[in-house]
Each structure stands twice: as C-alpha cells, then as structure tokens.
Amino acid sequence: MREDGRLLAIRRADNGTWELPGGILELNETPEAGVAREVWEETGIHVEVDQLTGVYKNTTRGIVALVFRCKPSGGTERTSSESTAVSWLTPDEVSERMAEVYAVRLLDALDDNGPHVRSHDGKQLIPTG
Numbered sequence: 129m130r131e132d133g134r135l136l137a138i139r140r141a142d143n144g145t146w147e148l149p150g151g152i153l154e155l156n157e158t159p160e161a162g163v164a165r166e167v168w169e170e171t172g173i174h175v176e177v178d179q180l181t182g183v184y185k186n187t188t189r190g191i192v193a194l195v196f197r198c199k200p201s202g203g204t205e206r207t208s209s210e211s212t213a214v215s216w217l218t219p220d221e222v223s224e225r226m227a228e229v230y231a232v233r234l235l236d237a238l239d240d241n242g243p244h245v246r247s248h249d250g251k252q253l254i255p256t257g
Contacts (some may be wrong), residue, residue, distance in 0.1 A: 129197055129198065129199065129237060129238070130199075130200060130216055133218070133219070133238070134216035134217060134218055135148075135216065135217050135218075135219070135222055135234045135237070135238075136148070136149065136167070136171060136173060136198075136200070136214070136215075136216055136217075137149075137214075137215055137216075137217050137222065137225070137226070137234070138170055138171060138207075138210070138211035138213065138214050138215075139211060139212045139213035139215075140210065140211065140212070141207075141208075141209060141210050141211055141212050142210075144212070145226070145227065145230075146217075146222075146225040146226045146230070147226065147230045148195070148230065148233055148234055149166055149167045149170040149171050149211075150163075150166050150167075150170075150193065150195075151166040151169075151170075151210075159194055159196070160177040160196065163175070163177050163196050163198065164176075164177060164198075167198065168203065169208060169210070170208050170210050170211050170214075171203075171205060171206070171208070171211065171214045172203045172204050172205055172206035172208075172214070173200050173202075173203040173204075173205060173214075174200070174201045174202040174203040175198035175199060175200055175201060176198060176199045176201045177196050177197075177198050178196065178197040178198055178199060179196065179197050179242075179243075180194060180195070180196055180242070180243045181195050181196060181197045181236050181237040181239070181242040181243055181244065182194075182195040182232075182233055182236045182237070182242055182243050182244040182245070182246065183195075183243060183244070183245045183246075184229070184232075184233060184245075184246050184247070184248065185246075185247045185248070186229075186247075186248060186249070186250050187247050187248065187249055187254065188249050188250045189250065193233070195233045195234075195236070195237060196237075197237045217234075219234075219235060219238065222234050222235060223235070227251065228248075228251075228252060228253060229248040229250065229251065229252065229253060232244075232246065232253060
C-alpha cells in the first residue's frame, strides 16, 4: 500500500485476472520473507512487510492464503512471466477490476480492525454464521 492509499495489483499472465501479488512459500522462508520475494518477483517493487491483515480459505481447493499489508521501499514497476500488467489501483478500481474474493483481500488491508478471517468457494465469499 502506498502513502496515497493506492494498492499494488497485477494482471495475471495465466488467466488475465487482476489479483494481488503472491505465491507459495519456499520451505525455508518465513511468511514475511516469502511476501517480499513474491511481490518483487511479480512486480519489481521491494516492500517492507508491515502486518498480517487477513486469512482467506478457499473451501473448494483447501488453500489458505495469508495477506500482509506492506509498504513500498524501492524498485520500479515491471511485469514478469507471471504478470502482464502491474498497477497501483484506488480502492474503487480494485472493486471494479477484481473478483470479490480477491478484492476483499486488498480492501481488508486498508482496515486496522484485522486480521480478518474469511472463507470463499473460489468465486464468492461465504457468509460467516
């Protein structure tokens, strides 16, 4: 997240959807180190990891994603083999371009009342009981 409130997002090379940068941790790395590595690999932006803002479970695939708020600390936006576009989006642009299950992750990062814990089926959020 930049100081002006814009949020870093990528357009994925494999399916053309807008999402936040991310990926799978290496066996020997901490979640924070993995976040910094994945963001740099996919966007060219170096980040300082701030705090955990959400935990998101895909109930269909059994995948749990951790989302951390980060601050840019250098680098220049560039695409990669995993991204065809890199952009700093406003919260409104996030809501317009991203599927609900991805947009909520970035929008939750704006909120200091986290970390949020949510579940989804891969397409839509599942309301909590």
